[in-house]
Amino acid sequence: MPTNKKSRDRIACLLRLMKENRYPNHTILEKEMRKFDMAGAYTISRKTVQRDVAWLKENYDAPIQYDPSQKGYYLANPYWEKYVPFLEEEEMDAAILGARLAETIFPPSRIRNEIRKGTDALWSRNNGSGDDFMLLAALVSNGSPAKINPEIFQTVFEAWRQHSRLQIRYCRVRDGHVSELLIEPHVLTLFDNVWYIRAKLLRSGEKRLENPEFLNFALARILGAILSEGHFEPDRKEIDRVNSGHLFDIPHIAEVKLKVSKQALRYAAEYMPVADCRQNPDGTCTLTLKDIEAYRVSHFILMSGGDAVILSPVELIRNTLDMAEKYIARQHETQNVSDEQV
Numbered sequence: 001m002p003t004n005k006k007s008r009d010r011i012a013c014l015l016r017l018m019k020e021n022r023y024p025n026h027t028i029l030e031k032e033m034r035k036f037d038m039a040g041a042y043t044i045s046r047k048t049v050q051r052d053v054a055w056l057k058e059n060y061d062a063p064i065q066y067d068p069s070q071k072g073y074y075l076a077n078p079y080w081e082k083y084v085p086f087l088e089e090e091e092m093d094a095a096i097l098g099a100r101l102a103e104t105i106f107p108p109s110r111i112r113n114e115i116r117k118g119t120d121a122l123w124s125r126n127n128g129s130g131d132d133f134m135l136l137a138a139l140v141s142n143g144s145p146a147k148i149n150p151e152i153f154q155t156v157f158e159a160w161r162q163h164s165r166l167q168i169r170y171c172r173v174r175d176g177h178v179s180e181l182l183i184e185p186h187v188l189t190l191f192d193n194v195w196y197i198r199a200k201l202l203r204s205g206e207k208r209l210e211n212p213e214f215l216n217f218a219l220a221r222i223l224g225a226i227l228s229e230g231h232f233e234p235d236r237k238e239i240d241r242v243n244s245g246h247l248f249d250i251p252h253i254a255e256v257k258l259k260v261s262k263q264a265l266r267y268a269a270e271y272m273p274v275a276d277c278r279q280n281p282d283g284t285c286t287l288t289l290k291d292i293e294a295y296r297v298s299h300f301i302l303m304s305g306g307d308a309v310i311l312s313p314v315e316l317i318r319n320t321l322d323m324a325e326k327y328i329a330r331q332h333e334t335q336n337v338s339d340e341q342v
Contacts, residue, residue, distance in 0.1 A: 009033065010044065011052050014073075018064070021163075021234045023072025025049065049073075070236065078161045105190060107148040111157050148195060148219045155225040156197060160185040165202070165230035169223040178223060180205055184232045186214070187242045195219040196247060198238055214238055216247060256289040256297055257311040264307035272300065286311070298323055 013033050017024035024032070030044040053073060056062035063076040106112040159166040166185055171178050182203035189196055197219065200212045214235075241247075255275075260268055265285050268274060276288035289297065298320040301308050310317045 007052075010048075011056065014049065014052055015056075018073055018075045019078070021074065021239065023067055023070035023074055023236070025072040028072060070233075078163075105193075107153045107195075108150040109154040109157070111154060149222075152222050152225045153195070153219060155227060156185060156219060156222065157188065159225075159227055160188040160197065162227075163232050163234060165228040165232065166199075167226045167228045168217070169225075170217060171221045171223055173218070173221060182228060183217070184230075186232070186235050186238050187247075189242050189247060191247050198242055198247060200232075200235070250293045250295065252291055253289075253294055253297070253313065253316060254291060256292060256313070256316060258287045258289065258297075258301075259284050259309050259311055260287055260304070261285075261307040264304045267304075268300065268308070272296065294319065302327075 010029065010033065014024055014029055017028065017032060022028065026044045026046045026049045029049060033044070053062075053064050057064060060082045062082070063080050064073050065076045066073055156166065156168075158164070166183050168181050168183060169178055170181050181201060183197075183199035183201055185197045185199045187198040189198070195218070196216050198214055198216050201215050202209060202212050258268070259280070261284055265277070265287070268287055269277070272287075273290050273292055274287050275290040278286045280286060294316060297310065297316060301310060301320050302324060310320060
């Protein structure tokens, strides 16, 4: 087993990328490791990765194969879990926190139980104490409020993990219409604390689509799920799309400036990408936000109750005012009251 920390980090990263269906090679592996350690002297050759793969096969019977079309490695058996590295103290804390977080955000299902068992095994393998474990566990909060049927989640998870087609009964959010769909679940992801699959829609009812398209489906709106015959290769383009934060086609704004009160600042600093904060003479602050969804800013402004206003860009100011005016008009229509009565 590699005793050098750099080697252990490299092998752990290699395995993670394969489990995420990202088909790592020496170029992808080097790029990924630099994300977490910009100062690290990571120069990974093709032969280095080949040696790591050979070592995993020899010592752990790792079912690793090379895909020429993807120019990278993958796990032929996605359930393989034999390799458990020894970790240093700070790495152990991070691993346990990640596992405990995963345990809390996953709905009740067999996979959640497996995560729990894996967490316990990782902890005992690395000689952690029970008291330390409880301290780390207490740091993790509850997961998604959207309730998902445990059996449905497990079925969807297995289809995604095994690259199998899936038949689902799906309730459309806008009108409650239920459709029988055949899909390929290419990406399983958590967005704004809600589970989604980005899947290729192959058939709706009895109609098979001539040009299948990728759509997003909320797991909480899946009423039934059955594994179907048919295997697919994960679409790298769609995986990259979700990994880059573009699950939905939501407009992003490169830079937004807000003027906020001290009370509104607390929320903004925790939930939005604040790049700069400058205090004004009147006690307010001017915030600069970078690369943020337009709707997220508008919602923040409307929820702030007047404690925050948009300084720029002008188009976002107009759109947010339109939202506020539309709400006022609809509220008056519903209650049939005048402005004076409100």
